[in-house]
Amino acid sequence: MIRPHRTHPLWYAFILHRVSGALLALFLPAHFWVLSMALNEAARLDGFLAWTDMPLVKFAEFGLVFLLAVHFFGGLRLLALELMPWTSRQKTLAAGAVGLSVLVSGTFFLQAV
């Protein structure tokens, strides 16, 4: 259970960043292993890529992209928080602007492909 002194947005942001980071770190070795197949075992890689077409695996990939996005924006948040001598209001506005532009450009991107 999350203890009472931790139940606030900044702590949730902190724990999301930590957990997504840890999970991505766990995934990295698998990632490199598959990449190495491209160099040494092309046939096995093709087999593997066919496997990734399965719906369940596709769904897991979605989770991976989600983790990456969470960690990426968590990192941007932290950089802004610690490196920018801005006021909290300016930071909120900046975060809103980034969020909005990602949404808009992301929609355009999805329509384009």
Added chain:
Amino acid sequence: MSSTDTRMKVSVWRGDHEGGEFQIFDVPAQDSQTVLDVVAWIQQNDDPTLSYRFACRVGMCGSCAMMVNGQPRWTCRTHVKKVLKDNCIEIGPLRNLPVIKDLAADMDPFFEKWVKAEGVFHPSKTRNDQIEEIDPASVQRVKADAGIECINCSVCYASCDTVAGNPDFLGPAALNRAWTLYNDSRDAGSRKILDAVSGAGGCHNCHSMGSCAHFCPNGLNPMDAIAGLKRATAAAFFRRRT
């Protein structure tokens, strides 16, 4: 104050630095009652051996902070109706500090860290000098003013998980004080301050979890102050190398 017949179940932590347990008291509910009122009622009407600390009762002295339902709060300005859950409240001594007895925590480590963080004024003038004029609107002064209203209550210190995990961490209040002095144009100790806050237990330990800013009863933001120190110490590091 009009009293009603309703009574509350209040769990109060009893014990000392060696350990203890919660004891349940039955306390009458009253209008506009604060958590400190509840503790005082118990001590005056039920168990005179209950130890706790307070002085001003108006949120100025910073001596009445306790854990209320697991969250650090200034009890003299926390209304019971804000924290009452299913007619129960749990009250304990501040987290991250040794307990003297019952609800009274030992504040020594907290204040020792203020001194360690160079949170003491370093005069730049003598009494024979002209009084310096300070422009309250200057950028530097606005930064200093943002952290000046600290009442040393240790609420932030009790909320901080980094303090819990690293007994050497100077903690949010001491670092907030150091940042305030660093931005005070009358203080001559900026170099000393940066050295003090960049060591092993210094500002770079902070994980920016923000519990300090969330719970500070005076609305200060020690996390921001610490971020300021992180920038200042990093800049000083590179300046010294070149």
